[in-house]
Amino acid sequence: MQSSNVINYDYTIAKYFAIATIVFGIIGMSVGVLIAFQMAFPELNNLAGEYGTFGRLRPLHTDAVAFGFTLSGIWATWYYVGQRVLKVSLAESPFLMFMAKLHFWLYIVGVAAVVVSLLMGITTSKEYAEFEWPIDIAIVLVWVIWGIGLFGLIGIRREKTLYISIWYYIAAFLGVAMLYLFNNMEVPTYFVAGMGKWYHSVSMYAGSNDAMVQWWYGHNAVAFVFTVPIIAMIYYFLPKESGQPVFSYKLSLLSFWGLMFVYLWAGGHHLLYSTVPDWVQTMGSLFSIILILPSWGSAINMLLTMKGEWGQIKENPLIKFYVLASTFYMLSTIEGPIQAIKSVNALAHFTDWIPGHVHDGTLGWVGFMIIGALFHMAPRMYKREIYSKKLIEIQFWIQTTGIVFYFTSMWIAGITQGMMWRATDQYGNLAYSFIDTVTVLHPYYTLRAVGGALYLLGVFMWAYNMYKTMTASKAIEFEPQNASPMAA
Amino acid sequence: MNWLNDSISLFTLIGIGAVIVITVFVVGKYVRQMKTDSSTGELAKEKWDGIGEYKNELPIGWALSFFGTIIYALWYFLAGYPLAAYSQIGEYNQEVNAHSDRFESKWSNADEATLQDMGKGIYFVQCASCHGVVGDGMDGKAQNLTFWGSEEYIVKTIEIGAKGSGYPLGEMPAGLLDPQSAKAVAAYLVEKIAKTGKSKNPTLVSEGEALWATCAGCHSEDGTGMFGMSANLSNYGKSEFIVEVLNRGKKGMIGNMPAFNDGRLTDIQKLAVGKYVTTLVE
Amino acid sequence: MFHWLEKNPFFFAVGVFLVIAYAGIVTVLPDFMESARPLKGTKPYTVLQLAGRHVYIKDSCNACHSQMIRPFKSETDRYGKYSMSGEYAYDRPFLWGSKRTGPDLMRVGNYRTTNWHEIHMYKPSSMVPGSIMPSYKHMFTNTADIETAYAEAYTVKSVFNVPYDEEDMPKLGTWEEAQKTAIAEAQLIVDDMKDPQVKEAFARGEIKEIVAIIAYLNSLQ
Ligand code: HEM
Ligand code: HEM
Ligand SMILES: [Ca+2]
Ligand SMILES: [Ca+2]
Ligand SMILES: [Cu+2]
Numbered sequence: 008m009q010s011s012n013v014i015n016y017d018y019t020i021a022k023y024f025a026i027a028t029i030v031f032g033i034i035g036m037s038v039g040v041l042i043a044f045q046m047a048f049p050e051l052n053n054l055a056g057e058y059g060t061f062g063r064l065r066p067l068h069t070d071a072v073a074f075g076f077t078l079s080g081i082w083a084t085w086y087y088v089g090q091r092v093l094k095v096s097l098a099e100s101p102f103l104m105f106m107a108k109l110h111f112w113l114y115i116v117g118v119a120a121v122v123v124s125l126l127m128g129i130t131t132s133k134e135y136a137e138f139e140w141p142i143d144i145a146i147v148l149v150w151v152i153w154g155i156g157l158f159g160l161i162g163i164r165r166e167k168t169l170y171i172s173i174w175y176y177i178a179a180f181l182g183v184a185m186l187y188l189f190n191n192m193e194v195p196t197y198f199v200a201g202m203g204k205w206y207h208s209v210s211m212y213a214g215s216n217d218a219m220v221q222w223w224y225g226h227n228a229v230a231f232v233f234t235v236p237i238i239a240m241i242y243y244f245l246p247k248e249s250g251q252p253v254f255s256y257k258l259s260l261l262s263f264w265g266l267m268f269v270y271l272w273a274g275g276h277h278l279l280y281s282t283v284p285d286w287v288q289t290m291g292s293l294f295s296i297i298l299i300l301p302s303w304g305s306a307i308n309m310l311l312t313m314k315g316e317w318g319q320i321k322e323n324p325l326i327k328f329y330v331l332a333s334t335f336y337m338l339s340t341i342e343g344p345i346q347a348i349k350s351v352n353a354l355a356h357f358t359d360w361i362p363g364h365v366h367d368g369t370l371g372w373v374g375f376m377i378i379g380a381l382f383h384m385a386p387r388m389y390k391r392e393i394y395s396k397k398l399i400e401i402q403f404w405i406q407t408t409g410i411v412f413y414f415t416s417m418w419i420a421g422i423t424q425g426m427m428w429r430a431t432d433q434y435g436n437l438a439y440s441f442i443d444t445v446t447v448l449h450p451y452y453t454l455r456a457v458g459g460a461l462y463l464l465g466v467f468m469w470a471y472n473m474y475k476t477m478t479a480s481k482a483i484e485f486e487p488q489n490a491s492p493m494a495a
Numbered sequence: 496m497n498w499l500n501d502s503i504s505l506f507t508l509i510g511i512g513a514v515i516v517i518t519v520f521v522v523g524k525y526v527r528q529m530k531t532d533s534s535t536g537e538l539a540k541e542k543w544d545g546i547g548e549y550k551n552e553l554p555i556g557w558a559l560s561f562f563g564t565i566i567y568a569l570w571y572f573l574a575g576y577p578l579a580a581y582s583q584i585g586e587y588n589q590e591v592n593a594h595s596d597r598f599e600s601k602w603s604n605a606d607e608a609t610l611q612d613m614g615k616g617i618y619f620v621q622c623a624s625c626h627g628v629v630g631d632g633m634d635g636k637a638q639n640l641t642f643w644g645s646e647e648y649i650v651k652t653i654e655i656g657a658k659g660s661g662y663p664l665g666e667m668p669a670g671l672l673d674p675q676s677a678k679a680v681a682a683y684l685v686e687k688i689a690k691t692g693k694s695k696n697p698t699l700v701s702e703g704e705a706l707w708a709t710c711a712g713c714h715s716e717d718g719t720g721m722f723g724m725s726a727n728l729s730n731y732g733k734s735e736f737i738v739e740v741l742n743r744g745k746k747g748m749i750g751n752m753p754a755f756n757d758g759r760l761t762d763i764q765k766l767a768v769g770k771y772v773t774t775l776v777e
Numbered sequence: 778m779f780h781w782l783e784k785n786p787f788f789f790a791v792g793v794f795l796v797i798a799y800a801g802i803v804t805v806l807p808d809f810m811e812s813a814r815p816l817k818g819t820k821p822y823t824v825l826q827l828a829g830r831h832v833y834i835k836d837s838c839n840a841c842h843s844q845m846i847r848p849f850k851s852e853t854d855r856y857g858k859y860s861m862s863g864e865y866a867y868d869r870p871f872l873w874g875s876k877r878t879g880p881d882l883m884r885v886g887n888y889r890t891t892n893w894h895e896i897h898m899y900k901p902s903s904m905v906p907g908s909i910m911p912s913y914k915h916m917f918t919n920t921a922d923i924e925t926a927y928a929e930a931y932t933v934k935s936v937f938n939v940p941y942d943e944e945d946m947p948k949l950g951t952w953e954e955a956q957k958t959a960i961a962e963a964q965l966i967v968d969d970m971k972d973p974q975v976k977e978a979f980a981r982g983e984i985k986e987i988v989a990i991i992a993y994l995n996s997l998q
Contacts, residue, residue, distance in 0.1 A: 046909055049910070053911075060913070065837060132834045178793050181797065214813070214868045215813075223804070270797070281847065293568040300557065303521075311528070311551075314529060315529065315532050345513060354507040357874075436620070590849075591850050621888075757858070
């Protein structure tokens, strides 16, 4: 209760980003629930003319959750964790404070531009990199500003040895910077031809090359947005909330460098059996298998940190979030490699099993970590107890049910679909027309949508609990060292 | 179904089983440790915001597995399937050739009923999206196959003409005959030219024969179509005629029927779907 | 040694960068030239087709449809010949997709036709009962952006040497010429269509999005 109060950490920016996380989470996941229902009840495509069709909304969902919800969450935690493990306050440097504010506001402008442009159908079609060049430029700018803030804060740190979380934040910064730049090489057509839409551009790469660059990017966007900075979070919040030391430095070290080395090679698993060279595919497949271990390394390190602490898991709902997040991280990082085995991918690729895999990663791991992290931060940032512990408990179980609905329905749907596409009759001819393989999925699509709605309900409960914590909960005088204070 | 005979499907089911079993097993192991074990070890000297760190050794199972997967990958890449030793297109060609040989030898002499049954499956996959599952053409979106090929339909053809399959003679003009004469020609066509069965109006056959000259100019005396200059009516209403439609496509009065000459259907399959379609005529 | 790195953020960052950077160089670069070569007979899109492609991208058809026929019998039976790298040489961006909520469209031009698309795009479930594809009525009223399509064709011709205006290749010419070509091409499609509003608009000189996207879909062979 003493050490951390010596330095007066400044949480202004962390608070901004925390609110952005909640807002974008609600937007992104509401759209997710809507598109999930659209797949079960296609009439829902007609709610808002051309702006409400599945095609327009799907990229809005993916980008709002990845670059709205997740990035905000990452930055909310960075502006919180960074100061604390480096032992330096943002308030100590007016320059860094200014950069941080600029970072936030420019980012908000960028996200607003993304939302509008995607609804209008302004997109380059590349998954997780849909934006046209003016927005690309804004994103690069935001990134550079964050980078200056990141290394600036590291530069004035008091704690000489970088904590594990910092390793991962640095890696996230570098990884995304490199990937994003190369995947967005595009030529604005207006400047060459002098006519047409001013914001339109054409990719520098064509066909198979474009695909290769895109999935080198796309796979590692998963790595450096949905994985690396989330690991940064768990390495801080789980030991901090539980008061338990991290299980093994060696395991942290090997997992980190292993992950860095292996991840980048695995992008080929998005292009198995396509027209990219066979050897690139083989690399993608093999490195995916190896990738299980550095991924599991971090998760195991966290689970072992909780050795003997079953009582905490039962008592503290935040620990529940973190432990289940590690578990879902393990689930999706064995599922991914199995899907990357060529013979399995032959069936799994293009099916609903892939969104199934995606969401046990994003809902179970990314979502739970961010929710849990912000719950830990709130009492310390606002100097109030968490408004309701009971509500967190209920939220936890509702969301867990939602995730289970989501991935089980998509596993069944995906495998059914994949098998039906391949199935032959007794003559060796295709057994099903395409539409047969669509209509059978109706019950699973419905179940998934219900699961998603449950998860979203949990997000609303989280938002409410956070709001109450910020405004109406019981004030606390001293910051607690470990377990977050909660009203019953 | 043949799902379990399909190695890919089988593999996938094993795969998803492995995902569940391995995750439950490994996580279960650590959960037990949470319940029973307790944490020990030598602490590092640093503390980051109060977080400590043990200097524990690597979990042995993890380290061995990591090492194992690396060895496996090296083996795979250097010895198992070295660079350029595998070609997915080569594998595809083998799969398809083997299948084609089996298919040919098994079904090239298939009887009528077998072909019809095979054709039914093909129809649902390839044709039903335009002609509807029951073949009614879905409110005029494509040809109504329960009507096409019938005697009445010939009458209608004479009334409206025909076009769109790219025969050298081009279009068949509309209204070549009055309705009564058309009926007679249709009777003759069915019974004597196409020989698909007894006409519904047997009394008109001879009258039709007298009027056939109107048609013979383009379709020849025996209806064979002047060596490909126009449609071969001696096949009218039969699977052979349908195969011809599939090969040529048709940009007719109703709309466009695509040609099926991109290799998705073999000759046997075309014949089979033709056989099935002829059963739709009422 | 690693503790040393953890105390020196600069070298730490350089280390991380090196470790993550070279995988890309090794896997992405070697076949870059090879994969860029067009197959014999592969042609760049005409301006109208390109405008249709832009509509396809605008409405993210690629969210549900792939354009990648993998070399499996089950796929080639359903969709036609497996895809070859050279066929994509003029695809900027590539549109392989990663999810088949709907069928592959790589060669849909071989087995679907203008009037089929017209009915289907207006209300998919009227053509395919049970379809969950959204209806695209707005394409019948929105006007296609031929200008941007021309700008893109012009750009790839001048920047990437895409062989427009060469022998046996689509003609691009000046903007005025390109407009005429696009209208002539659209004429053929409008002739096969039924919607009176689209026809009327065309008579006024407007090419609706639906006409462009059908031109594009028909070109997928
Ligand atoms: C060991 C780690 C992992 C491996 C080897 C892996 C592998 C794969 C594979 C094989 C696919 C399917 C590609 C296809 O056939 O289309 C995939 C898709 C995907 N995975 Fe993972 N995965 C891993 C971990 C994760 C995690 C932890 C997350 C997120 C939290 C994630 C998010 C995604 C996403 C978003 C996609 C969809 C990409 C698309 O749009 O097509 N993955 N992954
Ligand atoms: C309320 C919860 C959510 C629901 C109901 C939901 C629903 C959906 C649906 C219906 C799709 C499209 C799948 C398809 O095309 O077949 C999708 C895609 C996706 N969602 Fe979500 N989602 C939710 C939350 C999230 C969150 C929190 C994240 C990330 C943090 C996320 C990331 C993604 C990604 C990356 C994809 C693309 C997957 C791919 O291309 O394979 N979703 N989601
Ligand atoms: Ca871009
Ligand atoms: Ca995808
Ligand atoms: Cu991946």
